[in-house]
Amino acid sequence: MADLELTDDVPSAAADGVWLVCIECGETFAPFEEIRYTCDHCDGLLEVRYADLPKFEAFEGEGSGVWRYHAALPFDVGVTLPEGNTPLHEVPRIEESAGVENLRVKHEGMNPTGSFKDRGMTVGVRVAQEVGVDRLACASTGNTSAALAAYGARAGLETLVLLPAGKVAAGKIAQAALHQARILEVDGNFDQCLDRVQDLAGRGEAYLLNSLNPFRLEGQKTIGLEIMEEHYADHGEYPDRIVLPVGNAGNTAALYKCFRELVAAGAITEDQVPKLTGAQAEGAAPMVEAIEEGYDETRRWDEVETRATAIRIGNPVNAPKALPGIRETGGTAVAVSDEEITEAQRELAGEGVGVEPASAASIAGLHKLRERGDIDADESVVCLTTGHLLKDPDAAAEAGAEPEPVSNDTDAILAHLEDGSSSATGTVGQTVSNAAKSPLGILAGGLGIAYLLRKLRSKE
Numbered sequence: 001m002a003d004l005e006l007t008d009d010v011p012s013a014a015a016d017g018v019w020l021v022c023i024e025c026g027e028t029f030a031p032f033e034e035i036r037y038t039c040d041h042c043d044g045l046l047e048v049r050y051a052d053l054p055k056f057e058a059f060e061g062e063g064s065g066v067w068r069y070h071a072a073l074p075f076d077v078g079v080t081l082p083e084g085n086t087p088l089h090e091v092p093r094i095e096e097s098a099g100v101e102n103l104r105v106k107h108e109g110m111n112p113t114g115s116f117k118d119r120g121m122t123v124g125v126r127v128a129q130e131v132g133v134d135r136l137a138c139a140s141t142g143n144t145s146a147a148l149a150a151y152g153a154r155a156g157l158e159t160l161v162l163l164p165a166g167k168v169a170a171g172k173i174a175q176a177a178l179h180q181a182r183i184l185e186v187d188g189n190f191d192q193c194l195d196r197v198q199d200l201a202g203r204g205e206a207y208l209l210n211s212l213n214p215f216r217l218e219g220q221k222t223i224g225l226e227i228m229e230e231h232y233a234d235h236g237e238y239p240d241r242i243v244l245p246v247g248n249a250g251n252t253a254a255l256y257k258c259f260r261e262l263v264a265a266g267a268i269t270e271d272q273v274p275k276l277t278g279a280q281a282e283g284a285a286p287m288v289e290a291i292e293e294g295y296d297e298t299r300r301w302d303e304v305e306t307r308a309t310a311i312r313i314g315n316p317v318n319a320p321k322a323l324p325g326i327r328e329t330g331g332t333a334v335a336v337s338d339e340e341i342t343e344a345q346r347e348l349a350g351e352g353v354g355v356e357p358a359s360a361a362s363i364a365g366l367h368k369l370r371e372r373g374d375i376d377a378d379e380s381v382v383c384l385t386t387g388h389l390l391k392d393p394d395a396a397a398e399a400g401a402e403p404e405p406v407s408n409d410t411d412a413i414l415a416h417l418e419d420g421s422s423s424a425t426g427t428v429g430q431t432v433s434n435a436a437k438s439p440l441g442i443l444a445g446g447l448g449i450a451y452l453l454r455k456l457r458s459k460e
C-alpha cells in the first residue's frame with residue numbers, strides 16, 4: 001500500500017527544499033536533474049515533497065490565481081495565461097433540491113482554456129522548460145490536450161496530443177487544433193492512448209504531461225487552497241465535503257495532497273479536512289467499484305462508455321494516491337447514469353452555470369448520495385464542476401431547448417409566444433416541472449404568469 005505520510009526529513013536529493021519521492025518504496029530523487037515520471041526501482045507513482053509547507057498567511061497579498069500559492073509550489077511563477085481564481089457559485093435552488101445546509105459550486109470551467117487542466121499545465125510546462133525539452137505530449141479525453149496545446153504554444157514548444165478517435169468533444173479538438181498541436185487520432189480508447197504516449201515518453205521522444213506527471217498535481221492542488229480560503233472567508237468554516245467528477249483521479253489525488261500539506265503545516269486540523277467524494281459515470285466506474293468492494297487498487301475496465309467523455313476512463317492512473325484520499329478523509333464514491341448527468345447539467349444551467357457533461361457528475365452524485373442518506377442534511381458541500389459548457393456543444397444542444405422557427409414578423413412572434421409550447425416540447429415542460437419543485441421555482445412561475453398577463457393587457 002502507498003505511503004502518503006509527509007515527513008520532516010529532507011533527503012540529500014532535495015534541491016532548494018524540493019524533491020520527488022516514490023509513494024510505494026520511499027526512494028527519493030532530485031526534482032529536475034533527470035526526466036522520470038515513475039520510480040526507477042519499482043515503477044511506483046512519484047510525489048513532489050517540500051522542506052517547508054506554508055500556512056494560509058503565506059498567501060496573503062500575493063495576487064490571485066494559481067501563482068498566488070507559489071509558496072506551496074516548486075517555482076515562483078510558471079507559464080501563465082493566467083489561470084485559477086475561479087468562481088465559487090452560490091446555487092440556492094440546487095441547494096434546496098439536494099437538501100443540504102450549504103452548497104457551493106466551484107466552476108473550474110472558468111479557467112483560460114475552459115477546464116481545471118490549466119492549473120496543472122501552468123506548473124507542468126514550467127517544469128518542461130526547467131528540464132529542457134522541446135516536445136510536449138499527452139494522451140487526452142480532450143481537455144488535457146486543449147490545455148497542453150495552449151500552454152505549449154505560450155511556451156513556444158512543440159506539442160503532440162493523442163486522442164481516442166471519435167470520442168472527443170468538438171470544442172476540445174478545435175482548441176488543440178487552433179493552438180497548433182499535432183493531433184494524433186488513435187484507433188483505441190483513452191487508456192490505450194496513454195499506453196502509447198507513455199511509450200513515446202519512455203523512449204525520450206516527448207515530455208509527458210498527463211497527470212501521471214507529479215508536477216501537474218501540484219498546480220491542481222490550488223483548487224483546494226482556493227476552496228478552503230474562500231469558504232472560510234464566506235462561512236467561517238471549511239466545507240464538510242467536496243464532491244468531484246473522477247476520471248484518472250488526478251484531481252482527487254491533488255486535493256488530498258493539498259489537505260495533507262495543510263495539516264502538516266498546522267494550517268488546519270485533521271478533522272477540518274473535507275470528505276473527498278468521487279463521482280463517476282456508471283459506464284466507467286473502476287474507482288467506485290474499488291471503494292465499494294474494498295479493493296486496494298482499481299481493476300482495469302477494458303470497455304468503458306458514457307456521454308461524459310471527459311471521464312470515459314477505465315484505468316485511473318492516480319488511484320494509488322486517490323483511493324487513500326477518499327478513505328482517509330471519510331469520503332466515498334458514487335456512480336451516476338448518463339441520464340442523471342444530463343439532468344444535473346440542466347439543473348446547473350438553470351442557475352446560470354454552464355458545464356460540460358462530466359462536470360455535472362458531481363451534482364448528480366450529490367443528489368444520489370443525499371437520497372441514499374450517505375450525505376447528511378446538515379452538511380456544507382462544495383461540488384466541483386470541471387469543464388465549461390462550450391467544450392461539448394453537441395451535448396449542450398441535446399440537453400437544451402429546441403430552437404423554434406418563427407417568421408420575421410412581430411405580431412406572428414407574439415402569437416407564437418401566446419400559443420405556448422407547441423414546438424418547444426419535452427425540454428421546456430421538464431424545466432417547468434423541475435422549477436415547480438422548489439419555492440423559488442413557484443415564485444418564478446408566478447412572476448412569469450404575471451408578466452404574461454401584463455403583456456396581454458398592454459396589447460388591448
Ligand SMILES: *Cc1c(COP(=O)(O)O)cnc(C)c1O
Pocket residue numbers: 115116117143144211245246247248249250251252310311356358359386387
Ligand atoms: C480531466 C477531467 C476530469 C477528470 O479529472 P481527473 O483528475 O482525471 O479525475 C473530469 N472532468 C473534466 C471536464 C475533465 O477535463
Ligand SMILES: [Zn+2]
Pocket residue numbers: 022023024025026027039040041042043044
Ligand atoms: Zn519505488
